[in-house]
Amino acid sequence: MKSLLSHCSFIFRPFPFRSFAAAALLAAGLSAMTPASANGNIEPLTDILSEPSSAGLGFVTSLELSPYRDAGTRYDILPLYLYEGQRLFLHANRVGVKLLDSSEQRLDLLVERRLEGFPATRMPASLAGMATRDSGIDLGLSYRYRQPWGSLQAELLHDIGDTSRGNELRLGYTREWRSGPWTLRPSLTVAVRDAKLNNYYYGVQASEATPDRPAYAPGAGVNATLGLYGSYDLTQRWRLLGGVSATVLDSKVKNSPIVQKSVLPGVYVGAVYDFGGHEREWAKESSPTYFKLLYGKATADGCHLLKIITAQCLSTATVNPTSIAGVQVGRPFIQNLNGWPVEVVGYMGLTYHNDQGLQSNGMQLDLFMKAFYFGFPWSDRVKTRLGLGAGVSLAQRVPYIEASSQAANGELGSRLLQYLDPTLDVSLGDILGSRALKETYIGFGVSHRSGIFRSSRLLGNVYGGSNYIYSYVESAF
Numbered sequence: 001m002k003s004l005l006s007h008c009s010f011i012f013r014p015f016p017f018r019s020f021a022a023a024a025l026l027a028a029g030l031s032a033m034t035p036a037s038a039n040g041n042i043e044p045l046t047d048i049l050s051e052p053s054s055a056g057l058g059f060v061t062s063l064e065l066s067p068y069r070d071a072g073t074r075y076d077i078l079p080l081y082l083y084e085g086q087r088l089f090l091h092a093n094r095v096g097v098k099l100l101d102s103s104e105q106r107l108d109l110l111v112e113r114r115l116e117g118f119p120a121t122r123m124p125a126s127l128a129g130m131a132t133r134d135s136g137i138d139l140g141l142s143y144r145y146r147q148p149w150g151s152l153q154a155e156l157l158h159d160i161g162d163t164s165r166g167n168e169l170r171l172g173y174t175r176e177w178r179s180g181p182w183t184l185r186p187s188l189t190v191a192v193r194d195a196k197l198n199n200y201y202y203g204v205q206a207s208e209a210t211p212d213r214p215a216y217a218p219g220a221g222v223n224a225t226l227g228l229y230g231s232y233d234l235t236q237r238w239r240l241l242g243g244v245s246a247t248v249l250d251s252k253v254k255n256s257p258i259v260q261k262s263v264l265p266g267v268y269v270g271a272v273y274d275f276g277g278h279e280r281e282w283a284k285e286s287s288p289t290y291f292k293l294l295y296g297k298a299t300a301d302g303c304h305l306l307k308i309i310t311a312q313c314l315s316t317a318t319v320n321p322t323s324i325a326g327v328q329v330g331r332p333f334i335q336n337l338n339g340w341p342v343e344v345v346g347y348m349g350l351t352y353h354n355d356q357g358l359q360s361n362g363m364q365l366d367l368f369m370k371a372f373y374f375g376f377p378w379s380d381r382v383k384t385r386l387g388l389g390a391g392v393s394l395a396q397r398v399p400y401i402e403a404s405s406q407a408a409n410g411e412l413g414s415r416l417l418q419y420l421d422p423t424l425d426v427s428l429g430d431i432l433g434s435r436a437l438k439e440t441y442i443g444f445g446v447s448h449r450s451g452i453f454r455s456s457r458l459l460g461n462v463y464g465g466s467n468y469i470y471s472y473v474e475s476a477f
Contacts, residue, residue, distance in 0.1 A: 047091055048231060048239065049084040049274055055333070055346065056082035057369055057390060058272025060092075060241060065264045067116075067202070067249065069257075070124040076115070077455045079418060080272050081367070081392045093458065096142075108142040112157065113458070116201050120454065120461035126258050130208045133201050135457060137161030138168070150175035159197070166197025181233035188226055193250075195219045202256045213257045221250025229268070241270040275333055275344070275369070288439065288476035290330040290345060296447060296470025298322045298401045305448050305467055309422050316469060320358055322400055324447060324468050326351030333369065341375030347389060347421075351447065355400040362396035366419050382430040385441065389421030393449045401466045402449065414460025420448040425474065439476035444469065 049056055058080040066074045083090040087098050089108070096110030117133045140157035155170040172189040198218045209215040229243035247264040254261050297316040299308065307313035328349035335343050349366035368391025376384045398406075398413035406413040425443025429435060446469055451462025 048241070048272065049082055053086065054084055054275055055369065056080065056272045056274045058082070058239075058241070058270055060268050060270030062266060062268045064266035065260065065262070066119060067253075067259055067264055068118065068124060069126040069260055071119050071126070071260075072122075072124075074119065075455065076457055077452055078270075078458055079392070079452070079456060080270065082272065104146050106142075106144045106146070110140050110142055111160075112138045112140060114138060114157075115457045117457075120457065126213065129210070130204070130258075134163050135161075136163040136166075164197045164200035166200060167194045168192065168197055183231045183233075185229045186227070187229060189224070191223045191225070193221055193223065198250070198253055202253045202259050204257060216256050218250070218252040218256050221252050223250055223253070224248045227266075234271075237274045239272050239274060241268070241272060243268040287332050290328075290347075290474055290476050292328040292330070292349075292472055292474035293326075294328070294351075294445070294447075294470045294472035295325045296323065296445075296468040299467045299469055303467065305420065305422075305446060305450075308446050308467060308469065314469065317401075320356070320400070320404070322356055322358065323354045324351050324364075324470065325354070326364075326447075328366070328474075330370070337371070341373060341379075343372045343374070345370050345372065347391075353395070353399050358400045359403065360397065362399070364393060364395045364399070366393045366421075367391050368419050368421060370421060383427040383438075385423075385425050385443075387421070387423040387425070387445075389419070389423075391419045393417050393419035395449075399449075399466055402462075402464070405464055406462065409463070411463070412460070414451060414462045417449040417451055417459050417462060417465055418456075420446070420450070422446050422448075423472075425472075428473075437475075441474045442472070443474075444471050446470070 060078045060080060062074075062076045062078065064074045064076070066072060078092055080092045081090055082092060086101075089096055089098060093115075094110045094112040096108045098106065098108055100107035114136050117135045118127055118130075136159045138157040139160045140155055142153065142155040145152045151174045153170070153172040153174070155168075155172075157168045157170070159166050169192040170189055171192070172187060174185050174187045177184045195217070198221055202218050204213055204216045206215045225245055225247045227243060227245035229241075231242075232240040234240055243266075245266040245268075247266070249259065249264065253259055298321060299313070300315040300317050303313040303315060326349055328347050330345040330347040333344045333346050337344060347366070347368050347370055349364075349368075351364040351366065353362050353364060355361055368389040370387055370389030372385045372387045374383055374385045376386075378384065393416070395415045395417075397403075398415055402413045423443055423445035425441040425445075427438055428440045428442050429437030446467055448465065448467050450465030451459040454461050454463035
């Protein structure tokens with residue numbers, strides 16, 4: 001169990017699944033999701049794990065001046081799902097495979113979603129009547145050369161999401177300084193963009209032209225971004241993140257009738273929990289592997305997550321009811337966190353959606369970290385676990401319960417959403433008085449997908465999501 005998804009093998013070790021297959025699944029989902037900021041590359045804020053074969057969870061909030069005229073400031077939340085394995089990596093906005101990784105050189109094959117595109121809400125008058133410019137999905141190669149004087153990086157990206165079909169070459173330099181708990185990373189990036197990419201995001205087609213908005217094609221150009229990013233080690237594992245950036249668009253882009261003429265500033269603030277530094281439970285042969293089988297039903301309208309976990313609403317849908325059945329496999333990351341009765345487990349889950357003929361059924365892939373608290377006064381007699389999982393959920397297609405609610409609001413759903421998994425269970429062995437079933441648990445949980453209140457471009461700017469109340473049995477082997 002030396003890494004996530006087989007190099008994430010804290011999940012996959014007992015299975016024939018291999019790491020590249022898992023990465024391909026996630027990469028396919030990133031083709032329905034993935035970012036690179038229009039105002040600069042956020043990679044310095046996501047390439048931050050302190051140790052190899054580590055994982056992290058956190059967030060970055062950003063305020064950036066929109067490149068579009070009269071669109072104002074864009075606010076965004078980027079959930080940080082981080083993993084740094086021997087071969088695989090996940091940096092929130094990109095997933096990839098390390099083709100080469102040494103102390104001096106690194107070569108990655110990656111999939112990334114750029115966060116360029118029209119505002120998801122409050123469309124300015126300058127863009128009225130234009131076809132929406134969506135976030136693109138890029139396939140790319142990234143090469144990094146590291147030396148004491150800094151790191152040089154080159155990335156070649158091509159849109160594979162059938163949006164712009166454009167290409168971009170990024171050339172960058174980053175220098176890192178460490179002093180005690182502080183880390184600073186000044187960064188300079190030059191982005192060479194072809195005509196397809198610029199024309200898609202910043203051009204005006206003839207059919208979209210108006211007297212105040214003539215047809216325009218900026219063509220190829222070069223953008224430049226200067227940034228200063230940093231982190232502060234609040235504790236051994238909690239890290240505060242921050243940064244500022246300024247992007248200068250190519251002059252031909254700035255001449256577009258829909259584009260701001262000024263420099264585009266950005267401010268970033270966030271935090272991350274780095275699981276590195278703990279004793280590596282998943283690497284021990286003696287560590288158990290958890291297998292969980294679940295079955296659940298969609299909740300009734302208005303039965304949101306807070307009402308469910310506070311037992312104010314536990315009813316399932318009676319009109320157009322849908323259901324899920326799934327399996328989750330996990331490996332312990334941390335036992336007795338900081339001496340507390342808390343265990344942290346890394347999970348991968350596969351869930352089957354039965355949409356009852358309302359649309360085609362589909363699968364769902366969930367990757368998440370989950371903390372269990374088992375320090376209740378009665379746990380020495382009947383072990384009781386209160387769990388909360390958090391991570392990312394990728395659906396083969398948007399589940400019916402989500403698609404129908406989004407359609408009612410005239411919006412589209414997203415295949416990739418935030419995943420939460422609150423549970424409560426008890427030891428079946430303690431109930432039956434069977435030592436053989438001591439580490440077998442029965443309980444209830446909620447499978448929750450959401451877009452964080454339309455505040456994250458990474459998650460498709462979705463408002464709402466879905467809840468399935470489920471029962472399960474889980475056993476450790």
